[in-house]
Amino acid sequence: MASIELVKVSRRYGKQVVLQPLDLTIPDGSFTVLVGPSGCGKSTLLRLLAGLDAVSDGDILLNNKQINDLDPADRDIAMVFQSYALYPHLTVAENLAFHMQVRKVKREKQQEKISRIAAILGIDKLLTRYPRALSGGQRQRVAMGRAMVRNPQVFLFDEPLSNLDAQLRMELRAEIKSLHQRFGTTMVYVTHDQVEAMTLADQIVVMREGVIVQQGNPLEIYDRPANTFVARFIGSPPMNLLDSQLTTRDSVPGVSCGDFWLPLPDEWHHAALHQCDKKVTLGVRPHNFLIDEKSGSPAMVRLVEITGESSLLHLDWQGFPLHVQVSSRVLAQPGDRLLLSIDTKHLHLFDKTSGARL
Incomplete structure (x- = not known):
């Protein structure tokens, strides 16, 4: 597990400012949800944490250690993407094992981890299938399992449920929350769905146009929105x-x-x-x-x-x-x-x- 601190972090693309300088603390073991409309900078912030994009200014600290210049593979952070990002030519078991093979983990250890994680996610009967033979919900479970076998300090989720139907979203939302309660790993979750934010988060961070508008626990934000934007965005139907x-x-x-x-x-x-x-x-x-x-x-x-x-x-x-x-x-x-x-x-x-x- 790990704590994350962003100090005056910003991101620019040429003259376009995507993230204004912002400060954010993500406590050890917390479930933090970044929520806001499309284009507000929440996915950019997640990519900065993962190391897939570079900060323009400021520092990112993991357990009080600066990680700005660390490669993604060296950050001990696992990311689950909206598009699953599975290798189509590999079976479910081979997708789960890929990172461990790169790290040259012993085969016995690989099999042990794959079996344990597959059982937790309910995909133990799918290990010989290829991604093309899986439903959307099954593919997302495999993507989550591939992140889990790494046993990272931090999990990042980039709108992982947006491609699923309403019933599957509800089921996987409960499953993700259950996994957090079981393992206690720090999780940062990006969504534009305020229902997901309210039901999953220990801490909600509401963003708009690259700025943090309000942050706090879900009921605090719901009961005392900082402004009319938060009041309309958090709550369904809106205020x-x-x-x-x-x-x-x-x-x-x-x-x-x-x-x-x-x-x-x-x-x-x-x-x-x-x-x-x-x-x-x-x-x-x-x-x-x-x-x-x-x-x-x-x-x-x-x-x-x-x-x-x-x-x-x-x-x-x-x-x-x-x-x-x-x-x-x-x-x-x-x-x-x-x-x-x-x-x-x-x-x-x-x-x-x-x-x-x-």
Whole structure:
């Protein structure tokens, strides 16, 4: 196992800056997920760690030792690629053994490792097959096994599940998490799927345009997003963001949203009184709306998606398009009217101009 530290690391291609100078600590034995939209620099950062690309500035430290100039083979870091990267002319067993053969590991030791890892990954009956005879999920298991037989200090995963169907993604996601719990090896995982990030990570690093926007444990980022970008990116369905204004009614601080007014939680009163009439962005998670037929505010149904035990409602409310998630089946039709209220204990306020959390 190993800890990783990036100190003012950046990457440029000519005049194009892909990674701004950034600092990042990946604790020993942690499962860190780099998440963000395509082109944000997360895969570039992974390649810098693996040694497949060179840093433009800064230092990468593995267990407090600089590894900037080490070849990939000398870093004791194994990488699992999105495209599997298996040798098509070798069987599963030969793919698993390839690194050990290069290292001249004794044949008995090779067979022992192959058998153990294949059993853990459930591919022990596939050892004589070639990659062309495997499904996508089986190929990804072989790619993971090829990294595991090396017993590296760090595992790197570059969107390993993006080519798989939804059922396989769920199964392999649980398998990767189980492997981390079993072996405790430091893992760095790249994805643009925030569900993968939330379910796998001990630490999430949210990136945008080559910059780390926020990092922390999954629930911390979900409950207290640093800005509107993180608020929309982390959470499915995404957070609703509504143009609003801080106001008071009968000396009670609240937020006006269209014709609707909400009182703010008590702990926000002091700050809100000093920013009265400030324009803000109100953030509300889809599951923090309530269907309230007694005192709610009217909203028109545009679309209903029933996903089994829950329903996702697409509504028009006070001129705002809303996503509302309820834990029951709502048998409404487009054009129907529902009355909504908001759980005020779970509001989020952001600066209207900068998008930063207030």
